[in-house]
Amino acid sequence: MKQYRWLAYPYAVWMIIFIVVPLMLVLFFSVTAKAPDGSIVLTLENFKKFWEPMYINVLIRSVLLAVYSTVICLVLGYPLALILAGRDFKRKNILVMLAVIPMWMNFLLRTYSWMTLLEKNGTINAFFGTLERLAATYLNMELTLPRVNILYTETAVILGMVYNFLPFMILPIYSVVSKLDRSLIEAAQDLGGNNLVVFKRVIFPLSLPGVLSGITMVFMPAVTTFVISRLLGGAQFMLIGNLIERQFLFSNDWGFGSALSIIMLLLILLSMGFMSRYEKENSGGGLW
Amino acid sequence: MNNEIILRLVNISKAFDGTKALDNINLYIRRNEFVTLLGPSGCGKTTTLRIIGGFEEADEGDLLFEGQRINDLPAYKRKVNTVFQRYALFPHMNVFENIAFGLKIKKMDKRVIEEKVNNMLRLVNLEGFSKRSVDSLSGGQQQRVAIARALVNEPEVLLLDEPLGALDLKLRKEMQLELKKIQKSLGITFIYVTHDQEEALTMSDTIVVMNNGRIQQIGTPQDIYNEPKNAFVADFIGESNIIDGTMNEDYKVTFLGRQFDCVDKGFMPNEPVDVVVRPEDIKVRPQSEGMLVGKVISVTFKGVHYEMKIEGLNGAGYVLTVHSTLMAEEGSVVGLSIDPFDIHIMKKGLKA
Numbered sequence: 001m002k003q004y005r006w007l008a009y010p011y012a013v014w015m016i017i018f019i020v021v022p023l024m025l026v027l028f029f030s031v032t033a034k035a036p037d038g039s040i041v042l043t044l045e046n047f048k049k050f051w052e053p054m055y056i057n058v059l060i061r062s063v064l065l066a067v068y069s070t071v072i073c074l075v076l077g078y079p080l081a082l083i084l085a086g087r088d089f090k091r092k093n094i095l096v097m098l099a100v101i102p103m104w105m106n107f108l109l110r111t112y113s114w115m116t117l118l119e120k121n122g123t124i125n126a127f128f129g130t131l132e133r134l135a136a137t138y139l140n141m142e143l144t145l146p147r148v149n150i151l152y153t154e155t156a157v158i159l160g161m162v163y164n165f166l167p168f169m170i171l172p173i174y175s176v177v178s179k180l181d182r183s184l185i186e187a188a189q190d191l192g193g194n195n196l197v198v199f200k201r202v203i204f205p206l207s208l209p210g211v212l213s214g215i216t217m218v219f220m221p222a223v224t225t226f227v228i229s230r231l232l233g234g235a236q237f238m239l240i241g242n243l244i245e246r247q248f249l250f251s252n253d254w255g256f257g258s259a260l261s262i263i264m265l266l267l268i269l270l271s272m273g274f275m276s277r278y279e280k281e282n283s284g285g286g287l288w
Numbered sequence: 289m290n291n292e293i294i295l296r297l298v299n300i301s302k303a304f305d306g307t308k309a310l311d312n313i314n315l316y317i318r319r320n321e322f323v324t325l326l327g328p329s330g331c332g333k334t335t336t337l338r339i340i341g342g343f344e345e346a347d348e349g350d351l352l353f354e355g356q357r358i359n360d361l362p363a364y365k366r367k368v369n370t371v372f373q374r375y376a377l378f379p380h381m382n383v384f385e386n387i388a389f390g391l392k393i394k395k396m397d398k399r400v401i402e403e404k405v406n407n408m409l410r411l412v413n414l415e416g417f418s419k420r421s422v423d424s425l426s427g428g429q430q431q432r433v434a435i436a437r438a439l440v441n442e443p444e445v446l447l448l449d450e451p452l453g454a455l456d457l458k459l460r461k462e463m464q465l466e467l468k469k470i471q472k473s474l475g476i477t478f479i480y481v482t483h484d485q486e487e488a489l490t491m492s493d494t495i496v497v498m499n500n501g502r503i504q505q506i507g508t509p510q511d512i513y514n515e516p517k518n519a520f521v522a523d524f525i526g527e528s529n530i531i532d533g534t535m536n537e538d539y540k541v542t543f544l545g546r547q548f549d550c551v552d553k554g555f556m557p558n559e560p561v562d563v564v565v566r567p568e569d570i571k572v573r574p575q576s577e578g579m580l581v582g583k584v585i586s587v588t589f590k591g592v593h594y595e596m597k598i599e600g601l602n603g604a605g606y607v608l609t610v611h612s613t614l615m616a617e618e619g620s621v622v623g624l625s626i627d628p629f630d631i632h633i634m635k636k637g638l639k640a
Contacts, residue, residue, distance in 0.1 A: 183376035186343050189363040190370045191390035191441065197364075201389070205380045
């Protein structure tokens with residue numbers, strides 16, 4: 001294999017140019033500032049600036065919303081992944097397709113379509129209105145349907161996150177569970193385990209690597225997103241991703257933006273390290 | 289072994305996607321018996337075992353356990369435990385937890401569990417392994433854990449699905465004897481699935497030979513080996529020469545161009561039959577003393593004996609396989625003789 005080592009060089013070069021160098025730049029911007037005389041000085045000002053209730057709240061809000069959507073994705077995705085990994089082959093492929101197809105469509109497009117659905121005069125409310133009018137005209141009855149009024153709220157942002165990231169929860173769990181040796185389940189039944197026991201003591205513990213990958217893969221994009229929060233949360237809706245975006249695009253404060261990015265990076269590294277400690281006990285199968 | 293019947297399969301049939309896997313299986317198993325289901329892959333032996341274990345449902349027929357029909361009893365309620373083909377040890381548990389799995393489900397007292405598991409570990413020679421992870425064990429050790437995990441539940445019947453298939457020859461022989469010893473000392477009924485005829489002959493009280501979803505013969509190892517009921521059994525159990533012959537009258541059979549005395553009777557006059565002769569039952573003699581004369585085509589040293597291919601000269605040109613501790617020169621012409629009781633006659637058309 002040694003003679004093929006050179007095949008790795010292009011990747012190494014690519015990664016140095018497009019990952020390592022930019023990361024270094026971000027780090028550089030975060031700990032430097034321009035002095036009035038034009039020279040560049042080392043400083044922790046940018047990080048200090050973050051230590052303000054307003055910004056801390058944005059961070060807390062980002063983490064909370066990401067946690068909510070991750071939990072919802074897990075609650076929705078886990079049973080679905082189990083069903084998909086089940087033995088019923090004919091319907092299985094259709095279900096897997098249904099879970100994956102949304103990923104083939106553009107992410108922005110999908111999120112915009114939720115705006116159209118949720119708007120005050122959007123598709124859902126218009127549909128309800130039509131139903132009410134139809135009921136009044138033909139059935140002569142007073143029908144009052146509720147109106148969806150959640151666009152530009154936290155609920156809409158969570159909805160968007162769950163909708164967009166659910167496949168990332170389902171797929172790793174599905175892949176781990178479907179690779180589970182069936183004879184392990186049979187062995188557990190053989191030893192006297194009913195369905196509940198088999199699930200609790202064999203299927204669930206062995207699916208944990210998939211669950212952990214799923215959590216990581218949903219939590220990370222959810223905590224850093226700025227598109228979903230802007231489109232479904234409104235222009236004033238601030239998550240850490242929007243805050244960073246703002247520093248670079250509007251405030252032109254690259255130093256603060258970089259500091260925020262570094263903080264975000266540390267947060268993600270920390271949560272991943274936390275995850276991998278659990279991972280070790282359940283080796284194999286996961287994504288990392 | 290007593291005569292009480294613990295398990296009975298009545299007219300069991302099973303099809304997968306329209307292909308018959310089991311065709312009208314009838315079988316009874318006595319308490320404390322070591323029964324082996326023997327046959328080539330795809331013969332239905334594993335399916336039979338899985339039906340008994342509760343992992344497959346029979347399409348037709350009844351499965352009776354101590355006289356009760358248990359077709360619809362789920363696997364976890366059956367007083368049967370299984371040793372799986374690839375062990376199926378729980379990878380997220382250590383050796384102790386694996387073995388204790390069944391006992392913990394029964395909510396047994398912690399101290400009782402510990403004592404039972406330790407007894408089992410001693411029985412399978414794995415003392416001191418209780419904290420080890422199952423991945424760190426060798427194939428033979430994993431096998432022992434799998435056996436201990438099943439036996440600790442004190443099942444009435446233990447099902448073993450080719451449990452030694454993944455082990456090397458020497459280890460397999462050791463485990464065969466050990467399993468037999470365990471079975472005798474615990475007095476548990478074993479139902480053992482294998483395609484290895486030697487394994488079946490070594491361990492079993494009763495062998496059930498299966499092919500194409502049907503039972504070909506049920507009998508003791510001696511019966512099966514010495515009195516195969518049809519050409520399939522004869523061919524599958526050890527090596528055999530299966531020769532076309534004609535039954536002239538009771539106790540007289542003609543094959544390879546010569547009439548022989550035999551011990552079989554009850555055939556139609558001049559009925560075509562299959563004649564089965566074991567390679568070790570053909571004796572090589574000087575040319576003048578033989579009942580048949582043949583030319584040695586090849587000689588292979590097999591350790592205990594020489595295997596010789598000898599072409600009969602006075603007949604249809606059938607090549608006989610002969611096992612002998614004496615070697616004849618390749619190319620030489622020798623005499624062959626067969627004792628009457630070593631000639632087994634089988635009806636034609638039973639070749640499955």
